[in-house]
Amino acid sequence: MYQRPKNLEHFLGVAQTLFQAKTLPDTARRLSAKVFERLEQPSDDGRRNRERFPACELLDSALAALLVDQSNLGVAARAIKTLEPSIGWQRRTSGLNGSDDYVEKHVHGIICGPGGMESRYDVQLGFSLLAPHTRYPDHQHPPEEAYVLLSAGEFRQCEGDWFDPGMGGGLHNAPNSVHAMRSGTTPLVAMWCLLV
Numbered sequence: 001m002y003q004r005p006k007n008l009e010h011f012l013g014v015a016q017t018l019f020q021a022k023t024l025p026d027t028a029r030r031l032s033a034k035v036f037e038r039l040e041q042p043s044d045d046g047r048r049n050r051e052r053f054p055a056c057e058l059l060d061s062a063l064a065a066l067l068v069d070q071s072n073l074g075v076a077a078r079a080i081k082t083l084e085p086s087i088g089w090q091r092r093t094s095g096l097n098g099s100d101d102y103v104e105k106h107v108h109g110i111i112c113g114p115g116g117m118e119s120r121y122d123v124q125l126g127f128s129l130l131a132p133h134t135r136y137p138d139h140q141h142p143p144e145e146a147y148v149l150l151s152a153g154e155f156r157q158c159e160g161d162w163f164d165p166g167m168g169g170g171l172h173n174a175p176n177s178v179h180a181m182r183s184g185t186t187p188l189v190a191m192w193c194l195l196v
């Protein structure tokens with residue numbers, strides 16, 4: 001029977017705290033509460049995305065400042081580093097308005113979800129990593145989604161203005177609403193979760 005690794009259990013604990021922070025909109029906290037409720041039940045079908053992509057090499061520099069930080073953001077960054085060899089990586093190659101080289105300059109780390117460290121189909125929990133000066137394409141999906149930022153970064157929902165929720169802040173994307181994100185002069189790292 002599958003037993004959840006200790007480092008994953010530790011990461012989930014701190015991630016849950018960050019997704020329940022008062023700096024997030026109520027809608028994001030409500031969604032993530034449901035995600036973490038499902039995650040109380042470990043589940044893994046053993047499928048793994050083994051391939052790494054160029055943007056994976058940015059993880060250390062993207063997390064560098066946080067790796068020595070004493071807050072929960074620092075705890076999360078160090079926890080992600082311990083998970084790195086087991087993370088399932090994935091990229092988006094479709095969508096509108098992405099910067100020219102966005103495919104090479106971004107990657108998603110799947111921690112819980114299809115092909116991730118805990119490969120399952122009822123929830124997704126992971127993070128996005130964007131190189132500096134990268135604009136991720138406009139996209140949408142049926143599940144609503146909550147984000148917590150581990151760096152600076154800007155987000156856009158529908159036709160709204162770009163906004164930066166700030167480190168430790170977050171946002172909520174409603175079902176099927178168009179959204180996008182972009183980095184400035186530094187890499188963007190943002191954790192997300194969805195109910196599937």
Ligand SMILES: [Fe+2]
Nearest residue numbers: 139141145179
């Ligand atoms: Fe999304």
